[in-house]
Amino acid sequence: METRIRVLVAKPGLDGHDRGAKVIARALRDAGMEVIYTGLRQTPEMIVNAAMQEDVQVIGLSILSGAHNAIVPRVMELLAEKQMTDVAVVAGGIIPDEDATELKKIGVAAVFQPGASLESIVEFVRSAAQRQAA
Amino acid sequence: MKKPGRVFETLSGIPLEPFYGRDARPDPPAPGQFPYTRGIHETMYRGRLWTMRQFSGFATPEETNARYRYLLGQGQTGLSIAFDLPTLMGYDSDDEQSVGEVGKCGVAISSLEDMETLLDGIPLGQVSVSMTINSPASVLWAMYLAVAQKQGVSWDRLNGTLQNDILKEYIAQKEFIYPPRPSMRLVTDTIEFGARHVPRFNPVSISGYHIREAGSTAVQELAFTLRDGIEYVEWAIERGLPVDSFAGRLSFFFNSHNDFFEEIAKFRAARTMWAHVMRDRFGAREERSWKLRFHAQTAGCSLTWQQPYNNVMRTTVQALAAVLGGCQSLHTNSLDEAYALPNEHAVTIALRTQQILAYESGVTAVPDPLGGSSFVEDLTMRMEAEADDYVRRIDGMGGMIHAIEQGFPQQEIANASYRYQKQVESGERLIVGVTAFNTQREEPIPLLQIDENVSSRQIEKVRSLRTRRDSKGVLHALADLRAAAQGSRNTMPPILEAVKAYATVGEICDTLRDTFGSWEERSVV
Numbered sequence: 001m002e003t004r005i006r007v008l009v010a011k012p013g014l015d016g017h018d019r020g021a022k023v024i025a026r027a028l029r030d031a032g033m034e035v036i037y038t039g040l041r042q043t044p045e046m047i048v049n050a051a052m053q054e055d056v057q058v059i060g061l062s063i064l065s066g067a068h069n070a071i072v073p074r075v076m077e078l079l080a081e082k083q084m085t086d087v088a089v090v091a092g093g094i095i096p097d098e099d100a101t102e103l104k105k106i107g108v109a110a111v112f113q114p115g116a117s118l119e120s121i122v123e124f125v126r127s128a129a130q131r132q133a134a
Numbered sequence: 135m136k137k138p139g140r141v142f143e144t145l146s147g148i149p150l151e152p153f154y155g156r157d158a159r160p161d162p163p164a165p166g167q168f169p170y171t172r173g174i175h176e177t178m179y180r181g182r183l184w185t186m187r188q189f190s191g192f193a194t195p196e197e198t199n200a201r202y203r204y205l206l207g208q209g210q211t212g213l214s215i216a217f218d219l220p221t222l223m224g225y226d227s228d229d230e231q232s233v234g235e236v237g238k239c240g241v242a243i244s245s246l247e248d249m250e251t252l253l254d255g256i257p258l259g260q261v262s263v264s265m266t267i268n269s270p271a272s273v274l275w276a277m278y279l280a281v282a283q284k285q286g287v288s289w290d291r292l293n294g295t296l297q298n299d300i301l302k303e304y305i306a307q308k309e310f311i312y313p314p315r316p317s318m319r320l321v322t323d324t325i326e327f328g329a330r331h332v333p334r335f336n337p338v339s340i341s342g343y344h345i346r347e348a349g350s351t352a353v354q355e356l357a358f359t360l361r362d363g364i365e366y367v368e369w370a371i372e373r374g375l376p377v378d379s380f381a382g383r384l385s386f387f388f389n390s391h392n393d394f395f396e397e398i399a400k401f402r403a404a405r406t407m408w409a410h411v412m413r414d415r416f417g418a419r420e421e422r423s424w425k426l427r428f429h430a431q432t433a434g435c436s437l438t439w440q441q442p443y444n445n446v447m448r449t450t451v452q453a454l455a456a457v458l459g460g461c462q463s464l465h466t467n468s469l470d471e472a473y474a475l476p477n478e479h480a481v482t483i484a485l486r487t488q489q490i491l492a493y494e495s496g497v498t499a500v501p502d503p504l505g506g507s508s509f510v511e512d513l514t515m516r517m518e519a520e521a522d523d524y525v526r527r528i529d530g531m532g533g534m535i536h537a538i539e540q541g542f543p544q545q546e547i548a549n550a551s552y553r554y555q556k557q558v559e560s561g562e563r564l565i566v567g568v569t570a571f572n573t574q575r576e577e578p579i580p581l582l583q584i585d586e587n588v589s590s591r592q593i594e595k596v597r598s599l600r601t602r603r604d605s606k607g608v609l610h611a612l613a614d615l616r617a618a619a620q621g622s623r624n625t626m627p628p629i630l631e632a633v634k635a636y637a638t639v640g641e642i643c644d645t646l647r648d649t650f651g652s653w654e655e656r657s658v659v
Contacts, residue, residue, distance in 0.1 A: 013219075013234065013235060014219040014220065014222075014223050014225075014231065014232075014235050015219065016307060016308030016309050017308075018308060018348075018657075019347070019348050019349050019435075019551050022548055022551070022552075022657075022659045023349075023551055023552055023555050025659050026548075026552050026659050027552075027555075029659075035659075037657055037659055039654070039655065039657040040308055040655070040657075065219055065235060065238055065239050066235075066238035066239060066474075066584065067219075067233075067234035067235045067238060068234075069234065070233050070234025070235075071234055094472070094473065094474075096473065096474075096581065097578075113439055114438065114439035114472045115438060115439050115440050115565075115568045117559060117569075118555060118559050119559060
């Protein structure tokens with residue numbers, strides 16, 4: 001029996017723009033994945049704890065506020081501390097190319113910028129989760 | 135099976151006929167006549183153009199002040215302040231919640247000192263100022279009023295608008311702090327205070343813009359906005375305010391999106407509906423109470439990362455819809471919307487867009503030029519009917535607060551937003567430059583950068599302020615605010631005292647958090 005892929009979709013920081021995060025959460029659910037949506041104003045600590053408790057393979061971070069350079073590295077740091085580096089992290093929102101490059105250097109698996117298709121995101125999440133199972 | 139890229143319905147899903155011939159229905163009354171379908175003034179833009187009001191703010195108060203002076207110098211006719219996320223959420227720049235966020239989405243304002251810098255050299259008796267602030271609206275308004283006092287401008291001469299529409303925060307923008315009922319009390323306090331002391335200021339800007347940006351249809355935007363308005367009127371009446379004492383200062387804020395004719399119909403339907411609500415539902419007697427005045431902003435969510443210069447054309451079409459729809463005030467987005475806050479070059483193009491419409495296109499010469507078009511009149515009536523349906527449903531739920539608690543508008547928005555995204559993914563709706571007509575290589579565009587030392591400068595400023603001010607005065611003022619908040623005294627006077635004692639945004643909001651509690655939403659996806 002195939003176990004379902006588990007994904008945490010999170011809104012870190014003060015940003016309240018949740019349209020993208022919700023659409024993605026729903027698309028991932030439609031694609032057969034188990035999705036936990038954290039809701040708004042999560043700290044990196046809250047996100048990593050939720051990821052641990054929910055035993056997810058993938059964390060999706062949605063940030064449109066420009067605070068990604070402060071927030072995402074903190075999440076990566078905490079995952080390393082808790083030895084959860086097998087969890088894939090993807091980020092999306094308003095993240096310029098230069099910053100996206102830096103985020104990938106610290107281990108973010110993918111950065112989705114405005115205009116990314118749901119299909120491409122779902123496929124990426126699926127393959128990232130399956131890589132872990134392997 | 136629908137041909138890809140060709141959908142014969144509006145963005146809201148209203149089906150469109152192959153053509154609209156003359157019909158027997160009479161035209162609505164002339165501009166300036168109830169129910170103002172064709173415009174709230176007889177002469178509209180012949181008498182006075184809409185206010186060109188670019189929403190603006192970034193980094194430090196000094197830098198934002200410079201941008202305001204630039205925009206006013208370039209022909210903007212009103213100010214609109216954009217605050218950063220910490221300020222919007224009632225946190226000081228040095229709060230641990232503010233890390234990484236200071237000055238990024240707007241200007242950082244932690245105290246009256248910052249507000250004084252922000253408005254330095256801006257004559258408040260002559261320039262109208264709009265403030266996009268919601269949960270801490272009373273606090274920022276108090277700071278503005280204190281600056282006006284220092285400038286020697288009496289409050290009865292002040293023109294401007296506070297967004298201060300907390301209901302749409304729970305529905306869409308999500309910048310809520312406290313639970314709904316205490317928040318409504320704060321809003322009612324400002325309406326009451328404004329009616330008495332700042333009579334030319336709009337204490338609320340009842341907004342659909344954010345509801346639309348969150349993914350609602352135009353009909354939902356219209357319905358939820360007006361139903362929010364109804365809730366504010368009910369609360370003010372419950373407070374004991376005669377409806378005509380405050381209704382004339384309720385203002386509105388709508389999105390101006392891509393579907394050109396639907397947007398124009400939406401604005402016309404909004405005026406029609408509100409006039410009836412005020413006269414027939416609430417028994418208002420004065421014309422000013424019946425007239426829906428609105429600010430419009432072109433749709434940020436429609437602008438793309440890919441081929442950003444296309445955004446200039448999108449914004450132009452959307453701005454034209456707002457003008458043909460009779461807005462009183464307009465913000466046009468900049469081409470770099472999907473990347474960053476506007477840089478000077480991009481915001482200048484956005485302002486020129488309005489100026490070209492105003493001075494070169496000729497559309498300002500005749501009010502409601504599309505009035506009488508069978509298509510536009512039909513669409514106006516349909517939108518009114520569909521929006522009325524929603525209003526009745528929400529009435530049936532016991533009002534908007536109940537509807538919000540049940541997750542109703544939030545779910546409608548989430549469904550509409552998903553439906554739209556599926557239409558884009560399937561090719562039913564095309565986005566030029568994104569899902570079609572792509573270019574292989576994108577030219578990078580210059581972007582406004584927010585320096586990381588903005589945060590350290592603002593942190594230092596607020597920390598220094600706390601050492602220089604009279605701490606006893608601050609504590610006394612906050613204690614008085616707490617007492618007022620716990621009781622039923624209007625909170626504006628104690629907030630004013632606190633602000634003048636240089637209590638910070640965070641300190642004042644924390645006092646209110648302690649009293650009212652914090653609100654956490656139950657998410658709907």
